[in-house]
Amino acid sequence: MAASITTEDIGKCYRIGHETNRRYPTLRDGLVDGLRSLVSRRRSDIETFWALRGVSIEIPEGQKVGIIGRNGAGKSTLLKLLSRITQPTEGRIRLRGRVVSLLEVGTGFHPELTGRENIFLNGAILGMKRREIERKFDEIVAFAGVEKFLDTPVKRYSSGMYVRLAFAVASHLEADVLLVDEVLAVGDMAFQKKCVGRMDDLASKGRTVVIVSHNMQAISHFCERVLTLADGKVVADGVAKDVIAQYVASQYTGSSNVFSESVGDDGARRSGTARFKSIRLLDRSNGSAAAVPMGDSLEIEVVVESPVELGDCSIGVGISDELGRRVATLTSLMLTGYYLALDASTDNVFVFSVASLPLLEGTYHVSLFLVASQKDYLDRVEHAASFNVVPQDVYGKGRIPARGQGTVFLNADFLARGGEAK
Amino acid sequence: MSNSLPELTIEAGRGERHYWQDLWRYRELLYFLAWRDVKVRYKQTLVGVAWVVVRPLLMMAVLTLVFHRIAGMREASGVPYALMVLAGLLPWQFFSATLAESGNSLVGNAQIISKIYFPRILVPISTLVAGLVDFAVTLLLLIPLMAWYGQWPDWTLLLLPAMALVGALVTLGVGISLAALNVQYRDVRFVIPFIVQFGLYVTPVGFRAGEVPDDWRWLFDLNPMVGVVEGFRWCLLGGYPPPSTTALLGSVTVGVVMFAFGVRHFRRVENTFADVI
Numbered sequence: 001m002a003a004s005i006t007t008e009d010i011g012k013c014y015r016i017g018h019e020t021n022r023r024y025p026t027l028r029d030g031l032v033d034g035l036r037s038l039v040s041r042r043r044s045d046i047e048t049f050w051a052l053r054g055v056s057i058e059i060p061e062g063q064k065v066g067i068i069g070r071n072g073a074g075k076s077t078l079l080k081l082l083s084r085i086t087q088p089t090e091g092r093i094r095l096r097g098r099v100v101s102l103l104e105v106g107t108g109f110h111p112e113l114t115g116r117e118n119i120f121l122n123g124a125i126l127g128m129k130r131r132e133i134e135r136k137f138d139e140i141v142a143f144a145g146v147e148k149f150l151d152t153p154v155k156r157y158s159s160g161m162y163v164r165l166a167f168a169v170a171s172h173l174e175a176d177v178l179l180v181d182e183v184l185a186v187g188d189m190a191f192q193k194k195c196v197g198r199m200d201d202l203a204s205k206g207r208t209v210v211i212v213s214h215n216m217q218a219i220s221h222f223c224e225r226v227l228t229l230a231d232g233k234v235v236a237d238g239v240a241k242d243v244i245a246q247y248v249a250s251q252y253t254g255s256s257n258v259f260s261e262s263v264g265d266d267g268a269r270r271s272g273t274a275r276f277k278s279i280r281l282l283d284r285s286n287g288s289a290a291a292v293p294m295g296d297s298l299e300i301e302v303v304v305e306s307p308v309e310l311g312d313c314s315i316g317v318g319i320s321d322e323l324g325r326r327v328a329t330l331t332s333l334m335l336t337g338y339y340l341a342l343d344a345s346t347d348n349v350f351v352f353s354v355a356s357l358p359l360l361e362g363t364y365h366v367s368l369f370l371v372a373s374q375k376d377y378l379d380r381v382e383h384a385a386s387f388n389v390v391p392q393d394v395y396g397k398g399r400i401p402a403r404g405q406g407t408v409f410l411n412a413d414f415l416a417r418g419g420e421a422k
Numbered sequence: 423m424s425n426s427l428p429e430l431t432i433e434a435g436r437g438e439r440h441y442w443q444d445l446w447r448y449r450e451l452l453y454f455l456a457w458r459d460v461k462v463r464y465k466q467t468l469v470g471v472a473w474v475v476v477r478p479l480l481m482m483a484v485l486t487l488v489f490h491r492i493a494g495m496r497e498a499s500g501v502p503y504a505l506m507v508l509a510g511l512l513p514w515q516f517f518s519a520t521l522a523e524s525g526n527s528l529v530g531n532a533q534i535i536s537k538i539y540f541p542r543i544l545v546p547i548s549t550l551v552a553g554l555v556d557f558a559v560t561l562l563l564l565i566p567l568m569a570w571y572g573q574w575p576d577w578t579l580l581l582l583p584a585m586a587l588v589g590a591l592v593t594l595g596v597g598i599s600l601a602a603l604n605v606q607y608r609d610v611r612f613v614i615p616f617i618v619q620f621g622l623y624v625t626p627v628g629f630r631a632g633e634v635p636d637d638w639r640w641l642f643d644l645n646p647m648v649g650v651v652e653g654f655r656w657c658l659l660g661g662y663p664p665p666s667t668t669a670l671l672g673s674v675t676v677g678v679v680m681f682a683f684g685v686r687h688f689r690r691v692e693n694t695f696a697d698v699i
Contacts, residue, residue, distance in 0.1 A: 010434075014697065080696065081432075084539035087693040090434045097427040107537045110458055112465045117458075124454040125534060153465075176427060 002096060004061045004177050004208035005082060010091030011053040011232075012077050051077040052232040061096070061176075062206045066213065066223035066240060068247055071382050074232040075212045076181060079103060082210065083179050097176025097208075100127060104181070106166030111155035115146055115165055118154050122169045136172045143194070144168035164191055171198045177208045182215075196221070214324035216244050248322055251365060255281040255288045257385050274306035274313070274342055275379040276368050281387050292357060293392035294400070294409065300352040302368060310342040312373040317352050320365045327364065327407055330354075331371075339373070358408045359389045360401055441689070445541050455548035459523070460555050474559045478515060482508045485628035495629045499661045502571045506662070508564055509655045510627045513589045516557045517647060518618040523549035524597035525614045528605050532699045542692040543685070546601040550594055564658065576660035585657050588673050589650040595680025602688045605695055626651055631669065640668065646680070649673030 052074040059065055067075050080086050081093060083101030108125040109118050119140055123133040141147055144165040146157075154162055180199075199222065203209055213219050219226060219240065226243040228236035236243045258278040282299040283292050292298055300317055316331040330352050332340050342348050365386050370379040391400045394409060401409045430440065464471050482504055489495045490503045497503045524546040528535065531545050568574070604610035625647045626633070634642045642648060643666060650673050652665035 084432060085536065086696040088432065088434045092434070093432040095430045095432070099430075101538060104537045108534045110462060112462045113458065117461065121454050121458055124451045125538060125540065127448075127451075127540070130450050 002061055003058045003094075004063075004096050005057070005059040005210070006094040007055055007057050007082075008092045008094075010055050010081060010088045010093060012051045012074075012081060012086070013053075013089040014049045014051055016047045016049050050232050052081070052229075055091075055232075055234055057227065057234065057237070059208060059210065061208055063225060064203055064209045064211070064223045066211050066219035066226040067229060068213070068216070068219060068226060068244070069229035073229040075229050076103075077232075078229065079179050079181055079210070079212050095177065098127075098174070099177040099179065100173045100175035101179040102126075102170050102181065103179070105163055105170060109154060109162070109166060112153055114151045114153055115141075115157070116150045118165070119169055122166065123173075126170060126173055128173060132174065140165075140168045140172050143172070143198075160191070167191075167195055171195070171202070175207060178202060178210070180209065180211045182213055216248065216322075216324075220244055251322065251363070251383065251386065255290050255385055255387050259381060259384070273378050274304055274308075274310055274370060276370065276381050276384070277303040277305040277346065279303075279366065279368065279381075279384045281366065281385055291388045291390045293390055294360065295356050295358070295392055295394040298354045298357045298387070300354075300366060302350050302352075304342060304348040304350065304370065305346045306342040306344055306348065309344045310372065310378075312339045313342055313378070314340055314371045315350055316369045316371065318367040318369070319359075320367065321407060322363050322365075325407075327359065356411075357389065358410065360405070360407060360409060361389050361391050361403050363388050441541070445543070448540050448544060451540055452544045452548050452551065455544060456551035456554075459549060459552035463552075474556050475563060477556075478508065478511050478560045478563060481511055481515070485511075489628040493629075495633055498630050498632060498663055501655075501659045501662050502573060505564075505567060505571055505573055505659060506630070506655060507628060508560070508567065509658045510651045512557065512560050512564070512658075513586075513650045513654050514622070514625060514627045514647065515560065516553050516589065517593045517650075518621065519556060520550050520553040520593050521597055521600065522614055522618060523553070525600040525604055525610055528601045528695065529608070529699065535699055536696045542695055543598065543688055546598050546688075547594065550590065550597065553593075568659075574660050575658055578657045578660070578664075582654070582657040585650065585653040588653070588677050589647075591677035591681045592646045592650060592673060595677060595682075595684045598684035598688050599680065602684070602691050605691070605699055621645075621647065631665065632663070639666070643669040643672050644676075646673045646676035 055074075055078065067078065069075050077086075079101065080103070081088050082095070083099065083103065085101070085103075106122065108122050110121065113121065119137065120130070120133055124130070141150065144161070144167070146161055146165050149157065149161065154165070157165070196218070199209075203222070209222075211219065211223060223240045225238065226236075226240045226247075227234050228243055228247050236246060256279060259276055280301045281288065282301060284297050286299075302315065302317075304315070314331050314333040316329060318326055319328045319330075320326050332338075332350065332352075335352075340350075363386055365383050368379070368381045368384045369377060372378050393400055464473060485507045486504045489507075490497075497506060527545045527549050528542065535542060535545075600610050600614060622628070624642070624645050631639075631642070631648060631652050649665050649669035649671075652669060653673070655662045656664045
């Protein structure tokens, strides 16, 4: 069978200038840089960053392919190249058939327009002909369940209705190749089921589908083949179940780590500013927290190195589960109410202390971020460390909440109330 | 059946070979984008669509008051001053409004541009199409006013479409260039209101081109809108003197050059919009 998508050695290169102070280049900068480049050929202050390089894949017609990998591995860039939103810096892409991309639900929805108007607008933006939209109009409305609100501006919609309508339009597209980014995780449970059903429908009609997701369950349910990307390259490619298992196993990074200058996997790392040097996860007895019993304490110790004194910073810690879902976020600003000042030192040591960890059994990953005055990321380390939570009889009755019963356990009581209500 | 599927090759560093074909395929989107802009423009306004009528009339009244009554400028060959101003406002408002809208259009639609593919040039073009609505309304306003003043058009009315085309070329050329520049250099945001304000004084909207001293005419005629504005009056108002050849030639030349430059520049940078926007 012919290939729907073929890529030959594609790569995408982004420039990262050292523009810590300016967000947008201004015309003046453009003119000055232009003049400067006339005088000297070299523009030493521009660094390049390959978000994707040397990727050659072939996807046969009708195949369902999942793409997984850490944040910044190049998944979204690949999808953007395939959907023609941006052009490759090198290489060649060949596409067969009508390609439709769903990188976001509700692209181009205008809050002031009514549901009816937005169906047409959104459909046109997604590449549908007006006739096609008219033909499917009733079907779309019924799927979204917004009949009563068709002539209400969508800014008055609840977020659930909004998302339902948006997904309804998108999923009624006639495409030969469908590129999807994380849109499966929208709406309430009932609607999610409907979405998955609809996706199955599309799939069974022999469409080629490429999905990017952190949701391993969805990927393994839907895809027969999975690609893992890391640092802009394909590092694994094969049967979905095997690749996912391999990927999940590779996520465990140990409970303490020292970061090299190049560890950042998302290009956020820059020399010359503050950066994370190391992380240690400590348990109750200050030993390494390779296995923390449920409900026990956990300390996250980070060392930050800064070449200069820095005020107005905040350090953050994100904890995610095996499927990449964020479970909790802690920031120094949130916990103390103050911005942090960093000394010009190689050892600014900080500790996040959690007295009782309410997580169920499983493997969790810690990511770190350092923010200056609420907007600029100075440093970011995904998967800085991992820890395992092991079962412990937290309720003291010999019955332990199991993994399938949620993500967290709650400190709770159960009692009978006296009186007639009994 | 599978052999009939269209094929597409994207190669690094090469413009799309299907560019113009794509533009045609997405023509309905052009209509929808323009329709959205028109629909949204007057939502949550008190007077609503009446603005389309009120704005040009107010402008006409103010400009007539300032230039005719206060500055004492005279009308030409018996054409009523207010009519002359309104006929001049017709292309000028189209130009200034489209410029203001299109300059910011790409940045304003950043959300869509970074999430989906379509020929990007449709975005600034759609602002021009949306501007046509106001243009048509002002044109309709002119009819009862002309009847009221007893002013009739000449055979030159037949040349109006050609004149409108020149005006559209100039507008689109400048608009597309500014829109593309604005993606990278947000300075453009500050330049546009300046062009629009300044332009009202160096374009004969509130006065006739004939008021400009002969020594300065050549410089004045370099402004591409001079030929367009004077041309519109000549086409619409019988007896109004034709625009000078230099002004007309200037408009056509600048229009074509700006348009060609705008489209070329736009095509060169449009593939990177999603990366820098």
